[in-house]
Amino acid sequence: MSKVITPQEEDYSKWYNDIVVEADLADHSAVRGCMVIKPHGYAIWEKMQQALDKMFKDTGHVNAYFPLFIPKSLFEAEEKNAEGFAKECAIVTHYRLKSDPQNKGKLIVDPEAKLDEELIVRPTSEAIIWNTYRGWIESYRDLPLLINQWANVVRWEMRTRLFLRTTEFLWQEGHTAHATREEAIEETKKMLEVYADFAENWMAVPVIKGVKTPNERFAGADDTYTIEALMQDGKALQAGTSHFLGQNFAKAFDVKFANKEGKLDHVWATSWGVSTRLMGALIMSHSDNNGLVIPPKLAPTQVVIVPIYKGDEGLKKLAEVAAVIKAKLQQRNVTVKFDDRDSHRPGWKFAEYELKGIPVRIALGERDLSNGTVEVARRDNLTKEVVKIDEIETYIVNLLEEIQSNLFKRALERREQMSHQANTFDEFKKILDEKAGFVYAHWDGTSETEEKIKEETKATIRCIPLNNKQEQGTCIYTGKPSTQRVLFARAY
RNA sequence: CGGGGCGUAGCGUAGUCCGGUAUCGCGCCACGUUUGGGACGUGGAGGCCGUCAGUUCGAAUCUGGCCGCCCCGACCA
Structure with missing residues (x-):
């Protein structure tokens, strides 16, 4: 074993870190508190994005993009929101560097280039978005406004942990405007349902839906709805929130609309978000001491085929069969990778794919070739089965579903026990x-x-x-x- | 910000107390043998020891400053 993961029982937090780093999901970067999301980790995030984005669009939302920077005067407009985030903001004060006259080859901030008004690097975008909405909303005909954005935000946390709490993180934030209080509350709850649906049916993470107490509410919200998941070590993780913002932002940014009776009224708002923190939830829900476990629906590669061969001739024969299996699986919308690299031996590959959480592994050797079979290994419970090649695609399609539901069942049972x-x-x-x-x-x-x-x-x-x-x-x-x-x- | 730890090859480390130009493993490169659970052999490449200054004939090692990162805590819509 060249890569060793600290067992959960020994040190859960170390185990978590080991999984993230050894499974090639992310790495610490040169910037304190910020991480590099590596291709394998990012591919999983992309799967999450795709699924969520479709769910948002299916519920009538469209995507847009707003600026990274928020002028301080806008940021402070909604008092509670500003106060809540004030102590964790990164602030841009200058726009230029210059050569340091005292120190050749070094740069200093050019004092001449001080901004008249500081820019806040968004910790959340309500301010800039509501300031924009003022210009977009005049009449009830402009409502509801149902917009989502995929973005990065910065929150200067004192202590960070890969995926769970990083200084910069990726997320989506929905910001909607409605004509009535009831409609906005309905939207808030609808999006909570979307999040719960995603957590349970895609991530295989069971969640408790609920309302936050005033203490735990989002700064600037009248109500915060949440989905709460339970991790393997018995700690809870807030996996997503949906906020009913009342008329707070509409009032702070003077966003009014004329209703059917021609009367002016402030609009009602919601905002809702999930972030790369979901990656943390995913890891801490299913993974084990052998590495990551990815639910099939979010696995960038669902099936890997590993050939076991002697010599180039042997590989050639196996490759032909593997290509057929791969094509059959692809026809059934299964993502398959055939790993014919000669640089690593089968055992090495087995361990590697286990570590990276690929749901299903197919081993294909000369022995199988003569029997017309393959060996199918599943990542969730580490069992193996010999399967006839003729029946492989149906078997795999069913198996992927079985793994998906088994992971959820397992997580649910654990939560009930805890x-x-x-x-x-x-x-x-x-x-x-x-x-x-x-x-x-x-x-x-x-x-x-x-x-x-x-x-x-x-x-x-x-x-x-x-x-x-x-x-x-x-x-x-x-x-x-x-x-x-x-x-x-x-x-x- | 408090407490702890660490900075030596791509990664992980020994050496630091007691000063003499750096150890081992993994990885990497070449060749060969291998291939059903992280192969083996032989040969090879790779390091201004975080940084700056000081002490000394001589510093990874001693002294002082600085920088960075990780972990625990405080904090965390």
Whole structure:
């Protein structure tokens, strides 16, 4: 073994890092907190983008692109939003460098080139977008405005982790404008459903849909909806959010429309986003000590064919059969790679594709050739099966579906096993320390109690689940009456 | 910002206490034998030891400054 991954049991965080780096997903860059997304990692992100983009378009949205920079005066217009992001902004103050007279070959910021107004590198785009929408919206006929953008944003976090929290990250942000409050809320919920659908049916990651408490709300939102996933180590990960922004941005940027009665009113807004953080969720949901595990629907390569041969003649014979198998699979929309590189031996390739998470491997040797079979190995549970070449395409198509649903099932079972109820604060703390995972508990509904619990246990309210069961109970912290359990966890 | 660690070949490292021009593994190149779970042999290439200054006949090694990165924590719409 030339590439060793730290076992999860030994150090989960190290395991995660090893997977990201060794599976060639991403690397630390020369810029602190910023990563290089390598081709294999980027290919998975592209699959995610394609699927999501189609879902957005199917729900009536179109793509556009807005500037990276936001003039400070616009940025500060919506007060709560500005305040929420102020402490993690990168700011452009100058537009030119010049040679350092003191130090040959070095450059300094040209003090003559100071900007009159600083530019904020977007941490999110509400400000620049709503400032633009003012010019686009006059009448109810201009509504709804349903726009998405794929972009990069910068948030100057103190501590970063590959994919989970990087200074610069890639994401999509939807920004919509509506004539009524009801319609905007409907949109907010609709996009949450899209995210949940994507997480569960593409990423094979089960999620809890819910509403954030005021404490955890997006800065500038009236309500934040979220999907929360549970990672293998029992920590929660916020996988996507959809915000009902009320009329906050419309008022801050004076975006009004004339309704059918000819009266002017501020429009209602939503915004919603998912980011490259989803890559982290994907990794921490399915991967194991042998490396990455990619659900078939998001795998850039779903099947790899590895020939096992002796000499050029042998390879030639196998290549012919492999080409037939490949063509048959491609006809069924399966992405296949035939790895006939002579520079590595089969065993090396097996290990490599396992590490990189390719869902299915077909091994094809002379022995198979005479039997009319191949050896099919699946990545999710590492089992192998001998399959007749005649039946290969149906077998593989079914197998890919089976792997996709098995991954989801496995993740769901794990989440259920790691979901607990706590009725007292002692019990609550005990579960967090000994079992981790999701903890459903009664809460008195106040921010103060939420804060106290966070201070003492590091657990936060991940969400108040949608369609939550109503039941009488008492707050685990204050003993005050409560009507429902909310979802607590320690989170990434 | 606090705590910890690290900077030596493409990667991972030994050497640093006790100063004498750098060890080993992987990878790379060539040739040959190999190929059903990370092959083997032989030969070869590759390093101003993060950076700047100081001490010294001599610095990877001692002293001081600086820079960078990683990990833990604080922080995290």
